[in-house]
Amino acid sequence: MDDHKSGKVRGHGVDRRSMLKIGAGAAGGMLLPAVPGVALAAEEKKPIGNYPAGTQGDSVFIGLTLDITGPYSAQGADQQKGYELAIEQLNAGAPEIKKISPLTKKGVLGKTVKFGVADAETKPNTAVQAATRFMHDNKAMVISGSTSSAVAIALQKVCDRERTIYLPAISGSNETTGVDCQRYGFRLCYFAYPACKAIAPVLAKSLGKDRKAIYLVPDYTYGHTTYDSMVEFTEKQGWKTVGSQVHPLGAKDYSSFLINIANSGADTLVVIAYGADAANSIKQAKQFGLLEKMNIVVPYMSAFLEKEIGPEIMAGVYGATGFWWTLEDKYPIAKDFVSAFEKKYKAKPRDSAYIAYLTTALWADAVERAGSFYPPDVIKAYEAGEVRQGPVGDVTFRAGDHQGVINFPIVKGKKPSEMKNPDDYFEIVEVVQGKDALPDLGVLGCKLGPYI
Amino acid sequence: MPSMSLFLSQLFNGLATGLLLALISTGLTIIYGTLGVVNFAHGALFVVGSYAGFTAYSLTDSFLIAIAAGAAVALVVGLVVERGLMRMYYSRPDEDQILVTFGLGIILVELVRSIFGGISLSVPTPEWGQGVAHIGSLIYPLYRLQALAIAAGTLAVLYYVLYRTSLGLIVRAGIEDAQMVNALGINVKRTFLLVFGIGAMAAGYAGVIDSPIVTLSPDMGHRILVDSFVVVVIGGVGSFPGAIIGGIIAGEILSLTSMFNPAYSHVMLFVVMALVLIFRPQGLMGQEGRE
Numbered sequence: 001m002d003d004h005k006s007g008k009v010r011g012h013g014v015d016r017r018s019m020l021k022i023g024a025g026a027a028g029g030m031l032l033p034a035v036p037g038v039a040l041a042a043e044e045k046k047p048i049g050n051y052p053a054g055t056q057g058d059s060v061f062i063g064l065t066l067d068i069t070g071p072y073s074a075q076g077a078d079q080q081k082g083y084e085l086a087i088e089q090l091n092a093g094a095p096e097i098k099k100i101s102p103l104t105k106k107g108v109l110g111k112t113v114k115f116g117v118a119d120a121e122t123k124p125n126t127a128v129q130a131a132t133r134f135m136h137d138n139k140a141m142v143i144s145g146s147t148s149s150a151v152a153i154a155l156q157k158v159c160d161r162e163r164t165i166y167l168p169a170i171s172g173s174n175e176t177t178g179v180d181c182q183r184y185g186f187r188l189c190y191f192a193y194p195a196c197k198a199i200a201p202v203l204a205k206s207l208g209k210d211r212k213a214i215y216l217v218p219d220y221t222y223g224h225t226t227y228d229s230m231v232e233f234t235e236k237q238g239w240k241t242v243g244s245q246v247h248p249l250g251a252k253d254y255s256s257f258l259i260n261i262a263n264s265g266a267d268t269l270v271v272i273a274y275g276a277d278a279a280n281s282i283k284q285a286k287q288f289g290l291l292e293k294m295n296i297v298v299p300y301m302s303a304f305l306e307k308e309i310g311p312e313i314m315a316g317v318y319g320a321t322g323f324w325w326t327l328e329d330k331y332p333i334a335k336d337f338v339s340a341f342e343k344k345y346k347a348k349p350r351d352s353a354y355i356a357y358l359t360t361a362l363w364a365d366a367v368e369r370a371g372s373f374y375p376p377d378v379i380k381a382y383e384a385g386e387v388r389q390g391p392v393g394d395v396t397f398r399a400g401d402h403q404g405v406i407n408f409p410i411v412k413g414k415k416p417s418e419m420k421n422p423d424d425y426f427e428i429v430e431v432v433q434g435k436d437a438l439p440d441l442g443v444l445g446c447k448l449g450p451y452i
Numbered sequence: 453m454p455s456m457s458l459f460l461s462q463l464f465n466g467l468a469t470g471l472l473l474a475l476i477s478t479g480l481t482i483i484y485g486t487l488g489v490v491n492f493a494h495g496a497l498f499v500v501g502s503y504a505g506f507t508a509y510s511l512t513d514s515f516l517i518a519i520a521a522g523a524a525v526a527l528v529v530g531l532v533v534e535r536g537l538m539r540m541y542y543s544r545p546d547e548d549q550i551l552v553t554f555g556l557g558i559i560l561v562e563l564v565r566s567i568f569g570g571i572s573l574s575v576p577t578p579e580w581g582q583g584v585a586h587i588g589s590l591i592y593p594l595y596r597l598q599a600l601a602i603a604a605g606t607l608a609v610l611y612y613v614l615y616r617t618s619l620g621l622i623v624r625a626g627i628e629d630a631q632m633v634n635a636l637g638i639n640v641k642r643t644f645l646l647v648f649g650i651g652a653m654a655a656g657y658a659g660v661i662d663s664p665i666v667t668l669s670p671d672m673g674h675r676i677l678v679d680s681f682v683v684v685v686i687g688g689v690g691s692f693p694g695a696i697i698g699g700i701i702a703g704e705i706l707s708l709t710s711m712f713n714p715a716y717s718h719v720m721l722f723v724v725m726a727l728v729l730i731f732r733p734q735g736l737m738g739q740e741g742r743e
Contacts, residue, residue: 068570069561069565069570069670069671071669073565073570073669073670073671074570074571074669077569077570219715244714245710245714246714247714247715250671250674250675251675251718252672252675252676252679253469253472253665255465255468255469255707256462256465256466256469256706256707256710256711256714256717257710257714259458259461259462259465259590259710260458260462260710260711260714262591263457263458263461276667276669276671276672279572279667280572280666283574283666283667284665284666287584287596287665288584288591288592289584289591289593304571304572307571308571308572308574308667309574309667310574
């Protein structure tokens with residue numbers, strides 16, 4: 001870990017970067033984020049959200065709203081493991097998590113992190129009820145967790161209203177940090193736009209530019225925005241869009257959609273379906289003989305898909321994912337994470353656990369840098385744009401839309417004969433640099449609200 | 453406008469999907485139609501059967517043993533539940549029956565999840581069902597065709613057992629007046645036990661038959677329950693021919709609507725169900741006043 005990245009201590013002085021900001025702010029007559037803990041003196045920190053009530057004991061509480069049931073339950077269960085590992089490491093002051101959050105000693109600002117888990121059921125209403133209970137009953141300082149963007153967007157709105165920081169885990173929709181962005185929400189994970197922007201050239205190179213694509217689209221915000229982005233970027237590469245089959249979330253039988261797809265004249269099936277829906281639809285596509293005449297592409301690949309449908313079907317399939325464990329060969333922090341996860345759970349982590357783990361570590365880092373749990377201070381610490389080292393290299397957040405700038409791999413399914421061990425499903429085609437793949441600020445319509 | 457060949461393909465798929473839906477809703481029809489219990493654990497029993505079949509298939513590599521195992525496990529669960537729980541609820545209000553079966557469904561699904569996890573599992577297509585069949589311009593999975601035949605055969609057998617044997621007669625008489633049937637020297641309680649068991653077994657059996665087509669996840673029972681209710685409501689409560697017709701109508705709506713606008717195929721299903729409830733609340737083949 002580079003000292004210059006870890007040595008910044010907040011609350012005891014003004015560093016060069018913040019001085020520049022203050023100067024720029026004064027010059028422009030604008031209020032820019034200053035050094036938290038300095039700009040806002042203690043007496044100015046009026047109660048907000050669960051501050052200070054949630055920080056008065058020797059512990060702080062994180063409310064985890066995870067999809068333990070529903071079509072995304074496998075991802076929800078994996079997320080829980082990621083959160084638990086991060087919280088365990090934070091409370092123990094483990095050296096692994098200090099590489100990501102260098103100011104961490106033990107716990108967060110000396111307080112033990114406690115957490116509760118509620119089942120969001122992949123339903124926005126249930127998630128909101130659970131989060132509300134955490135905020136009111138447990139005085140949660142943070143709510144975190146999601147797989148469905150419908151859940152993430154609903155939680156983000158409620159938490160913003162309640163002035164409690166919300167950190168989605170998986171959320172693929174462009175809208176989460178686009179038109180539905182919130183001051184109190186920070187999404188770390190990659191999403192539709194960067195995934196599609198990054199995978200389109202890879203696909204054009206490997207499958208060719210003269211392709212006719214048809215889409216299988218789950219009928220909610222994630223599905224529609226991923227469809228829009230994928231169409232935009234593949235058409236730039238010369239692909240034609242033949243049509244789309246919109247299906248309800250959690251659909252069981254895809255036969256009618258697959259017959260339409262077989263009759264569409266398309267040569268490429270883009271599966272935007274996620275979780276159990278992706279596994280189900282791809283299995284049925286194979287039964288209809290579609291995989292023999294079409295290539296499958298999964299621009300936003302869900303954790304465990306490879307395991308659910310098997311390497312025979314996944315062989316040659318391209319997809320973007322948040323994390324793949326063989327990145328440990330290239331990144332020491334990824335190796336730390338994979339080893340610790342494997343030691344605790346006897347299994348390789350997937351991207352859902354990885355995002356949950358890193359989201360928690362970066363929250364701890366933001367709080368440590370803020371020197372306070374006071375939510376506006378923590379938000380400003382996030383917005384300061386501090387670059388940290390995560391399991392896949394540089395990671396930070398954008399102040400303008402609260403989107404994580406995070407690197408992610410594009411993978412290709414290996415043939416069973418190429419697999420070196422039972423977990424060796426993918427080869428990594430490319431590690432996408434998050435900063436290059438994100439849309440320019442404003443493209444997705446984000447307008448952040450007030451701090452207080 | 454869709455081509456004629458696509459229309460015919462979807463028409464056929466509607467029939468195949470519909471018979472499968474009829475099979476899936478069989479367990480619900482049996483228990484609801486005979487005992488008058490709205491079994492909200494129906495989807496969970498389907499899940500239990502699927503996973504039992506999956507386990508047996510993994511261990512033995514025999515799909516026939518998987519079918520037997522799925523049906524047997526669901527039967528045992530059904531018998532235990534009837535004896536230990538449902539018996540106390542026959543005379544209680546519908547709401548109580550709904551709540552207790554709903555709760556039971558949650559327990560069963562969470563038990564499955566605790567054993568197998570939430571990751572989707574895949575039952576491979578049995579050897580004799582692999583490949584595709586060419587029907588005109590339609591390429592259709594061979595196993596789906598076989599499942600169509602299995603569904604039709606099973607429905608015929610169940611219809612015969614429940615409606616053309618003395619067992620069915622006793623059950624229907626017991627529903628009308630249990631005391632009188634008891635007075636005739638017939639053990640109604642044992643008959644009810646058997647019917648609940650058969651209903652549960654039918655759900656488990658359907659779960660195994662359906663499992664090579666879909667991937668298994670503990671939550672699939674919700675969709676099964678909803679689909680089954682739609683079929684039963686459209687077709688008519690307590691009517692076996694109604695369940696078959698309801699299934700086929702549902703299958704055709706899903707298939708044919710998807711040609712024009714896939715996003716509306718499930719919406720149309722509920723639109724039709726609502727229309728049936730408005731204009732013929734007892735369902736297409738149901739009898740008025742039958743509970």
